[in-house]
Amino acid sequence: MKFPDFDYACPKSLDEALGLLRLHGDDAVLLAGGQSLMPLLAFRLAAPGLLVDLKDVPGLGDIGIDGGGVRLGAFVRWCEIDRNAGLAAAHPLLVEAIGHVAHYQIRNRGTVGGSLAYGDPAAEMPGIAVTCDGEIIVMGESGERRVAAADFFLGALTTCLRPGEIITGLHLPPWPAGRRWAFEEFARRRGDFALAGTALYYDLDSQGRATDAHIGVIGAADRPMRLAQAERMINGSTVNADAIAAAAEAASREVDPMEDFHAPTAYRRALVETLVARALTRAAG
């Protein structure tokens, strides 16, 4: 399984990278960590004429934490999220979810931007982006645009990125103190893609009732999605066992899991119910 023939460019600036995309059009593919792209090339499921490596583009590897939230540069690698001392407090759900991504060696290479661009429906990063009202920052010829993560993923391995655009980062809104949250996923082995997973959080009002519930799922549809019905069951509740059961049940009805040889639809649907219930129980505990 040797890679097909391609050229390689390693631009030193975003402008240079954008210029290469303009020049080569569809024939050019961006290379970040390469942990999804390279297997595709090895199986010859893609055959680009040019790989544009973003590794030397300045600024893409930054992690910013301030009152406005968290900004992850597109080239931030999973291992850097582990190591960043501030992130655990600034966005604990992100850190926990990313802890489930792939294996050690992959974590040393794989990037935020690469995962978002690839758009695997079972991947953690897109799931967090969607669940947490993330905005994906995209640079194109006509300048920067910010796309709500909810609108970014169009289907399995399909995003709204336009030709010539480069993801430069992900913005996650600020994480208030006292927020309740949990992440749960079920994979056959450590590091495997999850059969399904959920990321969720809510805040508590002065009466101890949940507000602003965000319940997202991965591996349960052709893209990561939020579950409005389940969220409705939690908002305004005290997140007791009844509310959790109702929300989990709603979640299982709301998802649209695919069937494949790993698991039938009914199983994934039930798994969503279980994981949402467990995550809510943990969040409430």
Add this chain to the structure above:
Amino acid sequence: MKPRNLLIGSPMERVEDFRFLRGDGRFVADVNLEGQLHAVIARSAVAHGRIRAIHTGDARAMAGVRAVITARDLGRPVPVIPLRLQPLAELAPFRQPMLAHGKVRFVGEPLAVIVADSPQIAEDALDRIGADIEPLPAIVDREHAEAGETVLFEDHGSNVAIRWTAVRGDAGRAFANAQYVRKETFRIQRHAALFLEPRGFVAQWDGRARKLTLWGAAKVAFANRKILAAAMGLAEQQIEMIEVDVGGGFGSRGEFYPEDFLIPFAARLLNRPVKWIEDRREHLMTANHARETECEIEIAATGDGRILGLRGRSWSDNGAYIRTNGSVAPRNVAQFMSGPYHIENIALSTTQLITNKTPAGTYRGPGRFEADFVRERLIDLMAKDLGLDRVEIRRRNLVRENQMPYPLATITPYESATELDGGDYRQLLDRCLEDFGWAEKVKLDGRLIDGRYHGIAIGCFIEGGGAGPSEDARIVLESDGTYSVYVGSAAVGQGIETIMAQIAGDALEAPFDRIRVRHGSTGDVAQGHGSYHSRATVMGGSAIVLAAEKLRDKLREVAARALGCEPGEVTLDSGTAKGPAGKSLALSELSEAPVEAEATYRGDKHTYAYGSLAAHVAVDVKTGHVEVIDVASIKDVGRIINPATLHGQAVGAIVQGLGGALLEHLVYDGDGQLLTGTLADYMVPSAGCFPVIRSTVVELIPSPNNPLGAKGGGEGEIIPVGGVIANAVAAALADFGVEPMELPLSPPRIWALIG
């Protein structure tokens, strides 16, 4: 004849490890020859179809492509892969051609060989091969295979290759009179050995000397040389097979595959060295698959749990062709269904079916893993039905020491009889209970703790080993005083350089560091039978013992001449020959020329290691996940050469078995497309999966069948794992009435059973 025991029995660190740990191993992909070309194989993307044409012109025209070889280039008739074991006439129609012609019968079947200047260019050329194949319906299940509306081999007219029966006693009468009878259907899924180093060859043709050298031999180099010689129209002496380091075998690697012929053929055709290294995708779709079996089996017993009989039918999905292993696995399903138990009446049939999937072959514990799943499940079901203790029921039915040697059911049409060679089966059952902590753990059975249901189970097994007919060894005392030991056994990762040196050291009364073991290559000994059926140590080791004895006789003769005495007066110790009256001579000064002796050990009585294995699982009923909390096993191998390497075999086998019980599955769709074509989809155990495995190997009762007293020990513990884990899951989920009848015990399957 028993060698003195300094090295044998010692957990010696392995001599192989120095090179492996430093990256100095030399595997076939590490072999590079001056001027070598690189081959890739164009393979069928269609499971079943008629070949209209294979267009190779575009590929041939590419820069850097040196040749594209199709079946047409192989001459007529296109050579086929013969059967290595039991070459029965019935199986002959189903042999695989080296390259497909006329029809394709599975996805991955070789259509053409592309040879190019680099592997990259060769792969580029794959896209330029145009295979015009008229699709035919794909046969992917038993029902359609048996119905025979579509047949893979029109000349044969049926998808049934052969039907075996295993008979003992009078099953009809036993069942008619039995107080207890239960019949169930079981399924074992298709999975595979998946050794980690991909297969590969480097072939070199020396046109002037008319000699072929092939690097990458494994397992059965001599047998493969014979096959290759016939296919290439060469004499065996014109071919040298070289065994370099081999990254795992487990039964599958080293069997003769099309590439074993195609790569040498290309090298001769082009008169250039040709290298081919399999990639993982083609490994998954072309290296032997294994295990896919369906069984409808009935058990009969007395009311107090004495098993009276087994009868029923099984079907093995063999895939598209019958390769070298012939009928070994299907036959074993029938022959070993009774395992270590005394079952007087047996009537089993097993049918080998041809389907549009990758050909199946042997994988560690062939047929036995399948049979044990069925039998151990039936025993637990019976215990439940009769209200008897599942341990007691096993103890009551195990073959007793005074019944040894104990004949197993006779297999027909090609009669094959074998008998258990000895052992105290009950003692190991009891020791396993103790090692496992059964008495305490049984209290957890069926209990819900922290959201998971716990269950335990135990099973008993036998492991066939030491297949004949013979093995050769040659030992040379070199002029520097070191010994070179050559043996026909092959290394597949089991550490035989160390083990054989231990055996040789004791037999020669020489220190370990003076012994160098060479193995597997055809230049080393006159004949070799290699490593399968847990035979390498038993057969090769026994041959070394014999050769050492001969060599010592010779040395005494040589020394007697030098010392001026009779050979009988010479004593040998580690480095010197001593004569009468205090005269002595260093062995290194004994002779200008190396002194050597060669011996053949013959024996075709199998050894049967045996033991028990227990497991503790916890099942999450919401996700269907089965966590294996603890496994404990014990096995008697008669005589242990190296307890550390043997323990490694045991633990490794258990974890492979857990893969087969819980994770591994080669899944096909209705069109015969393999869906699990990556290592992300074909799931083998990883380091986080099964953290607690405890395994003990003992030397309780030596095998009477060889001079070492050793029994083959490379497979045993994989055999009971499927049955034991399924029984433990059933025990855990007793409240839900869950009785798994099908492997693997995947989360969706368990979840569905819970309902």
Add this chain to the structure above:
Amino acid sequence: MRIKLKVNGKTVEAEVAPRISLADFLRDTLRLTGTHLGCEHGVCGACTVIVDGAAVRACLMLAVQAHGEQIVTVEGLSNDDALSPLQACFRKHHALQCGFCTPGMITTAHALLTEEPDADADRVREVLSGNICRCTGYIPIIEAVLEARAHYADQDAPP
């Protein structure tokens, strides 16, 4: 393309086609064949090398991406005369059989223990879950790595 990098402490300059993986470059161009290819799609871990201190899969990286980097392979973790402490622990625990996964296990474990000499059993299992071994069942590998921790706790840069 022309690349310049350090491999096992030595500067290497070479001309390499963009599509050549780092693993193939090490194996075929530099003849450092200790880096093994078991799957070429980033699952088995046999090709693990250390790039700028981090364990990575050399089959998922292009040689041209390694321009300017420091690469350490299993050969670079080996002395001429004796086994390193980590290697000796592997041998002592019989943490290898066929030896094919072994270089990837050594490089991965070395990278881990260099960074986290106090890694516990669960962490070791987690990290090594990206390296497939088909022979040993992993138990002795975990034992070997746990025992090797002591050698990393004491010094700056073993082996």
